[in-house]
Amino acid sequence: MTRSNTISRRSLLKSGAAATTVAMVPFWAGAAQASCSTLRAGITGYNVINTLDPGQMTLIPEAYMVWGIFNCLLKFDEDMNIVPDLAESYESVSPTVLRFKLREGVKFHDGEEMTSEDVKFTIERLQDEAFGSPHRSKFSAITEIRTPDDYTVEIETEEPFAPMLSYLTNTRTGSQIVPKHILENGSNEDFASNPIGTGPFKLVSHEPGAALELAAHDAYFEEGLPKVQTVEVPLIAEESAGVTALLGGSIDVTSTAPFADVPQLEEDDRVQVLKQAGTSTRFVSLNNSVAPFDDVHFRRALSYAFDRQAMVNVVLFGEGRAANGIIPSSISWAATQEPPELVTLNQEKALAELEKSKYGAGTEATVLTWGSSWWKRFAEVFVLQVNQVLGVNFKVEVSDSGTVYQRMQTGDVQASIWGWLGLVDPDEYAYEVYHTDGARNFENYSNPEVDKLLEAARRETDLEARGALYREAEALAIEDCPVLPCFESNVHNLLAPDVEGFVQLPYSAFGAQLSAVGNC
Amino acid sequence: MPSSLKYFLTRLSGSLITMLVGTIVVFLVMKAAPGDPALIVLGDYATDETVAEFNRKHGLDAPLMSQYLDWLGGLIQFDFGQSLSVSSGENIGDLLLYRLPNTIFVGVYAILIAVTLSLVLGTLAALNRGTSVDTSATSLAVLGVSMPDFWFGYMLILGLSIGLGWFPSYGFTPASESLAGAFYSGFLPALAIAAPMAAVFTRTLRTALIENLDREHVMVAKAMGHSGRFRFLHHVFRNSLIPYITVVGLQIRYLLGGVVIIERIFGINGVGSLMVEAAFARDFFVVQACAVVFLGIVLAVNYVVDLICAMLDPRRVR
Numbered sequence: 001m002t003r004s005n006t007i008s009r010r011s012l013l014k015s016g017a018a019a020t021t022v023a024m025v026p027f028w029a030g031a032a033q034a035s036c037s038t039l040r041a042g043i044t045g046y047n048v049i050n051t052l053d054p055g056q057m058t059l060i061p062e063a064y065m066v067w068g069i070f071n072c073l074l075k076f077d078e079d080m081n082i083v084p085d086l087a088e089s090y091e092s093v094s095p096t097v098l099r100f101k102l103r104e105g106v107k108f109h110d111g112e113e114m115t116s117e118d119v120k121f122t123i124e125r126l127q128d129e130a131f132g133s134p135h136r137s138k139f140s141a142i143t144e145i146r147t148p149d150d151y152t153v154e155i156e157t158e159e160p161f162a163p164m165l166s167y168l169t170n171t172r173t174g175s176q177i178v179p180k181h182i183l184e185n186g187s188n189e190d191f192a193s194n195p196i197g198t199g200p201f202k203l204v205s206h207e208p209g210a211a212l213e214l215a216a217h218d219a220y221f222e223e224g225l226p227k228v229q230t231v232e233v234p235l236i237a238e239e240s241a242g243v244t245a246l247l248g249g250s251i252d253v254t255s256t257a258p259f260a261d262v263p264q265l266e267e268d269d270r271v272q273v274l275k276q277a278g279t280s281t282r283f284v285s286l287n288n289s290v291a292p293f294d295d296v297h298f299r300r301a302l303s304y305a306f307d308r309q310a311m312v313n314v315v316l317f318g319e320g321r322a323a324n325g326i327i328p329s330s331i332s333w334a335a336t337q338e339p340p341e342l343v344t345l346n347q348e349k350a351l352a353e354l355e356k357s358k359y360g361a362g363t364e365a366t367v368l369t370w371g372s373s374w375w376k377r378f379a380e381v382f383v384l385q386v387n388q389v390l391g392v393n394f395k396v397e398v399s400d401s402g403t404v405y406q407r408m409q410t411g412d413v414q415a416s417i418w419g420w421l422g423l424v425d426p427d428e429y430a431y432e433v434y435h436t437d438g439a440r441n442f443e444n445y446s447n448p449e450v451d452k453l454l455e456a457a458r459r460e461t462d463l464e465a466r467g468a469l470y471r472e473a474e475a476l477a478i479e480d481c482p483v484l485p486c487f488e489s490n491v492h493n494l495l496a497p498d499v500e501g502f503v504q505l506p507y508s509a510f511g512a513q514l515s516a517v518g519n520c
Numbered sequence: 521m522p523s524s525l526k527y528f529l530t531r532l533s534g535s536l537i538t539m540l541v542g543t544i545v546v547f548l549v550m551k552a553a554p555g556d557p558a559l560i561v562l563g564d565y566a567t568d569e570t571v572a573e574f575n576r577k578h579g580l581d582a583p584l585m586s587q588y589l590d591w592l593g594g595l596i597q598f599d600f601g602q603s604l605s606v607s608s609g610e611n612i613g614d615l616l617l618y619r620l621p622n623t624i625f626v627g628v629y630a631i632l633i634a635v636t637l638s639l640v641l642g643t644l645a646a647l648n649r650g651t652s653v654d655t656s657a658t659s660l661a662v663l664g665v666s667m668p669d670f671w672f673g674y675m676l677i678l679g680l681s682i683g684l685g686w687f688p689s690y691g692f693t694p695a696s697e698s699l700a701g702a703f704y705s706g707f708l709p710a711l712a713i714a715a716p717m718a719a720v721f722t723r724t725l726r727t728a729l730i731e732n733l734d735r736e737h738v739m740v741a742k743a744m745g746h747s748g749r750f751r752f753l754h755h756v757f758r759n760s761l762i763p764y765i766t767v768v769g770l771q772i773r774y775l776l777g778g779v780v781i782i783e784r785i786f787g788i789n790g791v792g793s794l795m796v797e798a799a800f801a802r803d804f805f806v807v808q809a810c811a812v813v814f815l816g817i818v819l820a821v822n823y824v825v826d827l828i829c830a831m832l833d834p835r836r837v838r
Contacts, residue, residue: 048797049607050561050609058561058562134562134570189609192609208603208610208615209607209794210787237793238784240674244682244689244690247682247689248677248682249685250688250689401559402556402802403554403556
C-alpha cells in the first residue's frame with residue numbers, strides 16, 4: 001500500500017522536460033505524450049479493490065487487474081473464440097477428459113517456472129471448501145486432475161461438461177494460475193495484496209481507493225510484450241472525472257465512459273472512442289410463483305407491451321441494443337439471432353394475451369430496482385410503458401443492489417430489474433437462469449423440456465451443435481416469459497489520440513489488453 | 521478557579537459530550553441504513569453460509585449494544601477496527617492516517633484562499649461603500665454563493681485545465697511528496713471549495729466593518745486626531761474580527777461537505793472520498809470512523825474559534 005517515491009521522481013523528470021519546451025504547459029500534462037515508458041490507464045467508475053487473489057475476486061475492477069497480472073490455461077481472442085494461453089494446445093481425450101499441453105519455460109514474477117503442479121494446485125484450491133472461493137461451484141464438476149509430467153495436465157469431470165473450457169479462460173472465473181510454491185506455505189491474506197502470477201505485469205504498489213502501479217514482467221512468455229515498462233492505474237470513482245482527466249491529458253486510457261457523453265465524445269478529435277455490445281444482459285425478473293406473475297398469459301402480455309429500443313434510447317442514451325434473449329449477442333454462436341415475436345412491442349397481441357389472463361387491467365404490482373441513476377430509469381421506463389399499454393397499475397420501488405439481490409434469492413419480491421455482466425459462457429446465462437436448478441433462477445421457473453435441452457448443451461462439446469441447443473432452449477423459454485429480456489449495454493474505452501494497440505473485447509478485458517499498447 | 525479557566529473547561533467538556541452523542545448517532549444511522557456489506561464483498565456469489573461467516577468474522581452478529589461498546593472502546597484507544605468492504609482487512613487507522621493529511625491540506629488551502637480573497641474584497645467594499653468597487657465586490661460574492669462547488673469544480677477543469685492547460689485535470693500530489701506539487705495540483709480543488717466560502721466571508725466582513733465604521737468611538741477617535749489608518753486597524757478592524765472569525769469557524773462544516781464532493785471530482789485521495797466510497801459499499805466501520813474524524817475536526821475548530829474570540833474580547837469569558 002505504500003506509495004513509492006517514483007511519482008515524485010517522475011514529476012521531476014517531466015517538469016524538467018516541460019521546462020525545455022513551452023513555458024505555459026503544465027509539467028505533468030504535456031511531456032508524457034512524447035515517449036511511452038509509462039502508460040496511465042484509469043479504472044473509471046469504480047475504486048474499490050479488496051483483493052487481487054483470482055480465487056477470491058468478485059468485483060469488476062479486481063478482475064481488470066487480475067487479468068493483467070495472471071494468465072489462465074486459455075483465453076478469448078477478439079472474436080470470442082477460445083485460444084490457448086498458458087496451454088500450448090488442448091484436446092479432449094474422451095468426453096470427460098481434457099488434456100492440456102503447457103508452454104515450457106513460463107516464469108512467475110518471482111522467477112520460478114510454472115508447471116503442471118501449479119495448475120493442479122490452482123484448481124484444487126478453488127475446490128477447497130476451507131478456501132471459500134466464490135467460484136467454487138464452477139469447478140465442482142471436476143473429479144480428478146492428473147499431472148503425468150511437468151507440462152501435461154489432464155482434467156477429468158464426472159460427466160461431459162462443455163462450459164469447462166470457458167471456465168478455464170482469463171475472465172471472471174477465478175481460474176488464473178497461481179504459484180504453488182508460494183501459497184503452499186504462505187498465507188492467502190498476503191497473497192491477496194502481493195499477487196504473484198505469470199502475467200505481463202507485476203504489481204508494484206497498491207494504494208487502496210486511489211491507485212495501483214504495475215511494472216513490466218521482463219520474463220513474460222509472449223515475445224515483445226508488454227510494450228510499456230510501467231502502468232499507472234488511478235482509481236477514478238466518478239466516470240465524468242475520468243473523461244475530464246483524459247481530455248486534460250492526465251490519463252491515456254479509461255475502462256468505461258459515461259453513456260450520455262459518448263455521442264459527443266465520438267465527435268471530439270481529442271479522444272478515441274472504442275465501443276461494442278458487451279457480454280451483458282438486462283432483464284425484468286418476474287417471480288413466476290406469485291401473483292400476478294404466476295400466469296403465463298399475463299407475463300406474455302407484459303412482454304408484448306413495451307418497446308425495448310425506446311429503453312435503449314432513454315436508459316442507455318442509445319449505447320446498447322435491444323435484446324433477443326438473455327444470451328448476449330456477442331456470444332454469437334449461441335445467441336438468438338432474430339428478435340422473437342414475443343420480445344417485440346405489439347399492442348394488439350399484448351391486449352389479446354391480457355384478455356386470456358386471469359388478471360386484467362388495474363392489476364397492481366411492485367417492480368423493485370436499485371441505485372439512483374439508470375437502474376431506476378430502467379424500471380420507470382418499463383412501468384410507464386406497461387401501465388400505458390395494458391392499463392395495469394405497476395409501481396417502482398427503489399432499494400440498494402445488495403438488498404434487491406437478497407430479496408430475489410429469498411423470493412421476497414414480485415418483479416425486479418436485474419442483469420448479469422461479463423459472464424462468458426452461454427451456460428452461465430441460459431442454464432443458470434432458465435434451468436429448474438439454475439443458480440441464478442430466482443424466478444422459480446421450471447420447464448422440463450427446457451431443462452433437458454440445457455443439460456444436453458452442457459454435455460455437447462461440438463460448438464455449433466451446442467449453440468443450436470441453447471437457441472432451441474431459449475426459444476422455448478421465451479414462450480413462457482420467465483424473465484423479460486430487455487437490452488445489452490455497450491462496453492466503452494476512451495483512449496488519448498496517440499494511444500495505439502489497445503484491442504477491446506466484449507467482456508472489457510481491461511488489464512489483459514494493456515500489454516499490447518505500444519504508443520501513448 | 522479563575523473564570524477564564526472555568527470557561528475553557530466548560531467548553532471542553534461540552535465538546536466531549538457532543539462527541540459522545542455524535543458517536544451514538546453515527547453508529548445508529550449506519551445500522552439503520554439498508555444494505556449489507558457482506559453482500560457487497562461476496563457479490564454475485566453470496567450464499568447464506570458465506571454471509572453468516574462474514575458477519576461472524578467481523579462481529580456483526582453480536583447484539584447492537586455490545587457492538588457499539590466494542591467500537592467505542594476501540595475509538596478511545598484510537599483503534600478504528602478493520603475495513604469491511606472498501607479495502608477489506610485493511611486497518612482503518614492506517615487508511616485515515618494516510619488520507620487525512622491530503623484532506624487537511626486541501627481544506628486549509630481553501631480557507632487560506634477564501635480568507636485572503638475576503639479580506640481584500642470585504643475591506644475594499646466597506647471602505648468604498650456605495651461605489652462601483654462595492655457593487656463589484658458584492659456581486660462577486662453573490663455569484664460565489666450561488667455556484668454549487670461541484671459545478672464550479674468542473675467549470676474550472678474545463679476552463680483552466682482542458683481549455684488553457686494550466687493545471688492538471690485530475691490527480692493530486694501529496695504534500696509529503698512535493699510541497700510545490702501539492703500547492704499546484706491542489707489549487708483548482710481548493711479554489712472550488714473556497715469560492716462559496718469566500719463569498720460568505722466577504723459579506724460578513726463588509727457588514728461588520730460598515731457597522732463599526734459608524735460607531736461613536738470611531739468618531740471620537742477621529743475627533744482626537746487619529747489617522748484613518750490607525751482608526752481602521754485599531755477601532756474598526758479588530759472589532760469586526762469577532763463576527764468574521766465566528767463565521768469562518770462555522771463554515772468549516774460546509775467546507776467538509778465540499779471536500780467530500782471535490783475530492784471525488786479531482787481524484788484527491790482524502791477522507792471525504794473514502795467516506796463516500798465506504799457509504800456506497802456499506803462499510804460501516806469506515807463511514808463511522810470518517811464521521812467521527814469529521815466531527816472531531818468541527819468540534820476542535822469551534823473550540824479554537826471560541827478561544828480566539830475570547831482573546832479578542834475578554835469580556836466573553838466573564
